[in-house]
Amino acid sequence: MNRKFFKTLSTLEYLKLNRFEKFVYNLVMFFARIPKMILGLFIKIWNFIKACGLFVANEVKDFFMTFIKGTWVTRVSYLVMGFGNIWRLQVIKGLFFLAFEVIFFVYMKTTGFYWLGKYKTLGDVGMHREYNEIYDSYIDVPGDDSFKVLLYGTLTIVFILAFLYTWRQNIKQNRIMDEIVRSGKKVKSMKQEAKDLVDDQFHKTLLALPVAGITLFTVLPIIFMILVAFTNYDGSHDGYANLFTWVGWDNFNELLHSAGTNNNLSYTFGEILSWTLIWAFFATFTNYFLGMIVAIMINKAGIKFKKLWRGILVLTIAIPQFVSLLYISKLFSKSGIVNGMLINWGLIQQPIEFWNNPTSARILVILINVWIGIPYLMLIATGILMNIPQDLYESAKIDGANVWQQYTRITLPYMLFVTGPYLLTSFINNINNFNVIFLLTGETVANPKLNTSGGSATDVDLLITWLFKITTGATNNYKLASVIGIMIFIVVAGLSLIAYNLMPSTKNEEDFS
Amino acid sequence: MGGLSASRRASNTLIYIILTLMCIIWIIPFVCILFESFRVETTMQVGYVIPKQFGFDNYINLFKETDFPIWYRNTFIMGLFVSVIQTMFVLMMSYTLSRLRFKGRKGLMNFMLVMGMFPGFLSMIILYRVLSRMGMTGEHSVIGLILVYTASSGMGYYVSKGFFDTIPRSLDEAARVDGATRAQVFGRIIMPLSKPIVIYTVLCAFMGPWGDFMFAKYIAHGSSKGMNVAVGIQYLIDKDNMRAAHYTQFCAAGVLVAIPITILFMCLQKYYVEGVTGGSVKG
Numbered sequence: 001m002n003r004k005f006f007k008t009l010s011t012l013e014y015l016k017l018n019r020f021e022k023f024v025y026n027l028v029m030f031f032a033r034i035p036k037m038i039l040g041l042f043i044k045i046w047n048f049i050k051a052c053g054l055f056v057a058n059e060v061k062d063f064f065m066t067f068i069k070g071t072w073v074t075r076v077s078y079l080v081m082g083f084g085n086i087w088r089l090q091v092i093k094g095l096f097f098l099a100f101e102v103i104f105f106v107y108m109k110t111t112g113f114y115w116l117g118k119y120k121t122l123g124d125v126g127m128h129r130e131y132n133e134i135y136d137s138y139i140d141v142p143g144d145d146s147f148k149v150l151l152y153g154t155l156t157i158v159f160i161l162a163f164l165y166t167w168r169q170n171i172k173q174n175r176i177m178d179e180i181v182r183s184g185k186k187v188k189s190m191k192q193e194a195k196d197l198v199d200d201q202f203h204k205t206l207l208a209l210p211v212a213g214i215t216l217f218t219v220l221p222i223i224f225m226i227l228v229a230f231t232n233y234d235g236s237h238d239g240y241a242n243l244f245t246w247v248g249w250d251n252f253n254e255l256l257h258s259a260g261t262n263n264n265l266s267y268t269f270g271e272i273l274s275w276t277l278i279w280a281f282f283a284t285f286t287n288y289f290l291g292m293i294v295a296i297m298i299n300k301a302g303i304k305f306k307k308l309w310r311g312i313l314v315l316t317i318a319i320p321q322f323v324s325l326l327y328i329s330k331l332f333s334k335s336g337i338v339n340g341m342l343i344n345w346g347l348i349q350q351p352i353e354f355w356n357n358p359t360s361a362r363i364l365v366i367l368i369n370v371w372i373g374i375p376y377l378m379l380i381a382t383g384i385l386m387n388i389p390q391d392l393y394e395s396a397k398i399d400g401a402n403v404w405q406q407y408t409r410i411t412l413p414y415m416l417f418v419t420g421p422y423l424l425t426s427f428i429n430n431i432n433n434f435n436v437i438f439l440l441t442g443e444t445v446a447n448p449k450l451n452t453s454g455g456s457a458t459d460v461d462l463l464i465t466w467l468f469k470i471t472t473g474a475t476n477n478y479k480l481a482s483v484i485g486i487m488i489f490i491v492v493a494g495l496s497l498i499a500y501n502l503m504p505s506t507k508n509e510e511d512f513s
Numbered sequence: 514m515g516g517l518s519a520s521r522r523a524s525n526t527l528i529y530i531i532l533t534l535m536c537i538i539w540i541i542p543f544v545c546i547l548f549e550s551f552r553v554e555t556t557m558q559v560g561y562v563i564p565k566q567f568g569f570d571n572y573i574n575l576f577k578e579t580d581f582p583i584w585y586r587n588t589f590i591m592g593l594f595v596s597v598i599q600t601m602f603v604l605m606m607s608y609t610l611s612r613l614r615f616k617g618r619k620g621l622m623n624f625m626l627v628m629g630m631f632p633g634f635l636s637m638i639i640l641y642r643v644l645s646r647m648g649m650t651g652e653h654s655v656i657g658l659i660l661v662y663t664a665s666s667g668m669g670y671y672v673s674k675g676f677f678d679t680i681p682r683s684l685d686e687a688a689r690v691d692g693a694t695r696a697q698v699f700g701r702i703i704m705p706l707s708k709p710i711v712i713y714t715v716l717c718a719f720m721g722p723w724g725d726f727m728f729a730k731y732i733a734h735g736s737s738k739g740m741n742v743a744v745g746i747q748y749l750i751d752k753d754n755m756r757a758a759h760y761t762q763f764c765a766a767g768v769l770v771a772i773p774i775t776i777l778f779m780c781l782q783k784y785y786v787e788g789v790t791g792g793s794v795k796g
Contacts (some may be wrong), residue, residue: 052672064739147642198696203613205696206605209619210667213602217664218628221636228638294535297528304523312536314786318778319543320724322743323767327546330558330760336544340560371539376789383790432632443752464632468727471638479637485635492630 019413030501059168066175074174081167084174088187097170104163112156119153122146122231126243146239150231154224235475251483254382268450268457269484271490275362276462279437280430282424283369290370291377292415296407298378299385310382313375321372325439328368329355333443355443358459365460369436380422381415388414425501428492432464453477463488550764558760571765579756580737581766582746587655591722591741594659599666599718600711607670608699611677612685625668635660637731644732644793654732654739661728662721675791676710677703713788716781723774742770 009017009025017025067075077084082097118124123144177187188196197205229251229371237244258265298309316324331337332354339351354360388411396406417421437460446456455473457466463484471481538692545562548572552564575581610622640661644650649657680703688698704711722729726743733739739750749763756762778785 151639151643195694199694202695202699203609203615206609206613207621210602210606213664214625214628214667217640217661218633218636218668221639222631224639225635297532300525300528302525303528303532309532313539314782315775315779316539316543317785318775318782319771320720320743320774322724322726322746323546323771324542325752326747327542327764327767330763331542331545333558335558335560336558337558337562340558346558375539379786379789383786405549428630434634435724439726439747442747442750464634467632467634468731471634472731481638482635485632489631490682493627496630503568 004244009176015201026502030498033501036359048153048305062175063168063171066178070174070178071181074171074178076347077174081170082157084170084177088177088181090190090193092185092190093193099167100163100166104159107159108156111152112159115149115152115156118144118149122149122153122245123239124242127241140239144243146231146233146237146243146245148239150227150233150239151224154227155220158220158223225482225485228478229486231479233479234477238476245495251479255480255483255487264449265452265480268452269487271450272457272461272463272466273487275460276431278492279362279366279462280427280433282366283373283430283433283436284427286366286370288419289375291374292381292411294374295378295381295385296411299382310378313378316372317375321435322439324372325368325436326442328371331441343438355441356445358447361444361458363461365437365440368440369433372436380419384415384418385411387418420499424496427495427499430460431488431492433462434464434468437462438465438468463491546767547624549761550768552761552764556759557762571761572724572769574759575762575765575769578759579749579762579766580740580745581769583738584740584742585769587718587739588722588741588743590655591659591662592719595662595666595722596719598659598663599721600714602667603670603673603714603718604668604707604711607672608677608703610670611674612682612699612703613695629668633665634727634731637728641731641734644701645734650732650735650739651736652738653727654734655738656720657732658729658741661732663724666718672755672788673707673710673714674792676707680706709784709787712784716778716785717788720774720778723770731742742766746770 008029014022067078073084073087081101082094082096085091085094085097087094123146125143127140127143129138131137132139157264181188188284230246230248231244232247232250233239233244236242254265255269256266260416295314297303298306303309333339334351334353338354339348342348343351352360354364393406396410401409439459441458444458444460446457450457450459450461455466455470455475455477457469461469467481467484467488468482470477470484548564551567551569552559553566553568553570554564556571610618631744641650644657644660647657649660672743684702685698688702689695693701722741724743724748725741729741729770730744730747733741737745737748746763748754749766750760751757
């Protein structure tokens with residue numbers, strides 16, 4: 001490796017490098033920056049902690065100062081939420097505050113504390129036998145339900161945090177109203193407040209429903225599943241007949257370090273993870289380059305029937321993917337058309353099991369993914385190619401550049417620059433490309449080497465399809481599923497972080513001006 | 514044509530040959546599935562494409578013997594609801610993030626970005642247990658699935674935010690000077706300009722339930738009455754299923770699903786292309 005990559009270059013020196021050298025330079029610089037980045041991370045964390053401390057200190061100070069300086073109305077509001085609002089004629093808002101407080105305390109008294117009490121162990125007594133006088137025999141009596149304890153316990157904690165936040169808001173509003181009254185102005189009336197919701201506070205109106213939906217159906221479930229990763233919740237500990245409980249980092253340890261013949265979890269995980277990454281790499285870049293080439297061919301001056309070629313390819317986007325995927329999967333099955341034709345033509349004697357040979361199955365899924373993906377990329381690339389200023393090509397031609405040079409010096413850099421973020425997204429989508437793998441390889445038999453306590457996997461399984469099989473299979477291994485889900489998150493987040501650092505920064509933008 | 518050089522003509526001919534071959538490869542599976550759906554002589558897989566005997570038996574049996582009409586109805590209902598609710602959510606979210614400035618905007622966007630990095634299926638495990646206690650899974654999975662598809666749809670705001678970003682802000686400001694509230698700016702000025710992105714969002718939302726497999730399979734949990742077409746059709750040829758021998762019915766079902774979606778898509782193709790291209794450039 002050339003020496004010049006190991007020192008920081010000036011902008012002028014950097015611009016002299018060719019494309020490959022620039023990439024290597026960026027890569028080297030990226031790894032050289034890692035110690036600095038880690039240090040920076042610690043500084044950021046420290047600053048964050050400091051900011052948090054400062055924030056809390058300010059809040060506490062404000063909390064007491066408001067009480068000391070505030071009017072008696074404000075002081076009553078510390079106990080009776082919304083009192084200040086009602087007193088100052090914002091009746092509806094005040095009543096909401098008050099209702100929230102009442103609901104919170106009633107809930108905590110009746111059920112909240114019950115769930116919190118069991119939260120530490122996730123239930124003490126499971127299903128057990130008890131003597132029943134009516135039947136005069138021992139019968140099964142349900143005990144605690146760990147699932148419910150975990151669910152309601154978590155919800156209770158969220159509820160408490162929400163209450164604290166609301167209480168704080170209530171105090172803050174009183175302080176602001178105090179200040180307004182003191183300065184001789186009038187507090188906003190209910191009518192004005194309502195009007196604000198379609199004007200200055202319009203974002204609250206618009207965001208209310210979508211954010212509520214995201215909280216209920218994404219954020220809370222993910223918090224719950226992260227917690228599950230630290231329990232032993234699975235088919236044999238369903239939380240009802242057999243309670244489950246906290247196990248700390250055991251599940252992570254098992255996934256990363258377990259070895260042995262009957263529990264080769266970490267081996268399986270490694271195999272599947274590496275195939276997932278290989279698959280995502282090939283699926284993304286084969287589609288990208290082939291789709292771009294098709295777009296260039298169709299767009300080439302002098303090619304006729306542009307609309308026809310494009311139309312036929314777009315037609316295949318329109319047909320639902322699962323139909324074509326399932327059908328193609330059957331085309332290549334043992335008794336499918338491909339084998340049938342090969343036998344009829346006398347090329348083979350026995351049908352080939354395309355889906356049960358690791359190599360052929362892996363090549364086939366990548367090839368079929370190309371078939372699926374090219375039309376999309378063709379569309380995207382067409383749109384971008386039309387945006388490339390034509391005079392760039394004109395001047396390149398005058399300078400004597402051939403087609404290949406035009407492609408590598410103008411088209412490709414422009415495409416890569418513009419579609420950088422898209423490449424990252426599509427790489428991540430391919431890591432989680434459930435449909436292509438699952439629908440194509442329904443016939444594939446599990447590899448005995450990849451048989452684990454959590455369920456078995458095939459050679460073409462991605463992490464996401466493995467996750468699906470673990471959850472729906474016989475073992476219902478929820479704890480393992482959560483751990484794998486978190487692992488997918490770590491992979492995706494890590495890749496995004498690296499990609500953002502390597503992507504052409506703003507200085508490369510000048511290349512095209 | 515006389516002005517073209519020989520090498521250019523050769524390269525064009527090569528391109529024509531490649532494109533023609535490609536089109537054939539891309540079309541063949543659909544031609545095959547169409548032919549096989551009309552095959553009468555056997556319902557199993559065979560090693561040839563063109564049937565020896567044509568007929569509508571597979572289509573008739575599909576309606577008589579399987580739950581295909583129910584799957585179709587389920588999916589259609591889901592498509593309608595999802596397209597309405599998801600479009601609303603996405604527009605509200607993307608408009609707010611694009612045009613309005615408020616405290617916590619950046620934080621909200623970063624938070625959603627991080628949340629989006631978790632596999633969506635992870636949350637299904639708990640959602641299934643909760644929804645099933647409320648009776649929204651299995652046979653009645655349509656309601657549950659509509660909730661699952663739409664509730665978090667605000668997170669998919671990227672494409673339409675990119676569109677709103679391109680509308681000049683001076684339009685808003687002019688209207689604000691004339692005394693319009695922000696809600697009026699949204700309803701009277703921005704929405705009429707946003708027809709392409711609205712149609713793109715509706716189209717994508719409507720097609721979502723037709724193609725979703727993972728969530729639908731998990732929520733339906735093996736109950737045939739609660740499946741959507743994707744899960745149902747896969748169930749027809751599943752290797753553990755008795756019906757797997759009725760391979761031609763699967764082909765017929767595929768054709769029946771593909772036709773309306775294809776027609777709809779081809780009509781609105783222009784908007785789809787705009788959305789896809791715009792979305793990829795802005796990331």
